[in-house]
Amino acid sequence: MQRKPSLFVIMILLLALTAACGDKTTTIAEVATPAQATLSAPEVSAKEPPVSTGAEYDFPLPKDVDEGSVMDLGNGSINFQTTLSLSDAITFYRFAFTELGYVEREILTSFEDTGFSVVFDGHPSGKAIVVQGVDLGESVNINLRFEDI
Numbered sequence: 001m002q003r004k005p006s007l008f009v010i011m012i013l014l015l016a017l018t019a020a021c022g023d024k025t026t027t028i029a030e031v032a033t034p035a036q037a038t039l040s041a042p043e044v045s046a047k048e049p050p051v052s053t054g055a056e057y058d059f060p061l062p063k064d065v066d067e068g069s070v071m072d073l074g075n076g077s078i079n080f081q082t083t084l085s086l087s088d089a090i091t092f093y094r095f096a097f098t099e100l101g102y103v104e105r106e107i108l109t110s111f112e113d114t115g116f117s118v119v120f121d122g123h124p125s126g127k128a129i130v131v132q133g134v135d136l137g138e139s140v141n142i143n144l145r146f147e148d149i
Contacts, residue, residue, distance in 0.1 A: 059129075059144045060096040062089070076127070077145035086133055089140050090116045093131045102129060108149070119149060 061070070062082045070080040082089060090111060094104060102120035105128065110117045115134040123129055127146040134141045 062092055079143045081139040081141050083139055086116055086135050086140055089133045093118060
């Protein structure tokens with residue numbers, strides 16, 4: 001049981017390091033989500049759907065994400081920074097993934113002053129979608145990935 005908090009701390013450090021020195025080669029295309037008309041989280045509206053990655057594992061992204069800031073880390077994992085606050089970022093993903101039909105695994109949800117972690121189930125691959133955010137001061141670093149949990 002003590003392994004999970006250690007893993008969370010390691011992931012936060014990894015996210016911060018990745019944000020500081022990652023290769024920024026992934027492009028972003030604006031793509032409408034299936035539930036675009038009903039999204040109401042911060043930075044999302046029916047007229048302006050969230051952008052999503054052009055990768056085979058499209059994750060919804062806040063519309064303030066710069067095209068060059070999304071890093072494809074491989075194995076179904078991306079990393080980027082947003083100007084959303086931590087609370088707005090977690091709200092964004094709760095709304096976006098719920099509207100896409102995923103279910104939050106609330107027992108694994110963690111929200112603190114410096115970061116958060118949320119897990120969603122329901123992807124056709126059978127893997128969970130893990131969303132983690134770390135406050136970097138002027139921005140929030142977000143990591144989205146598929147994981148067997």
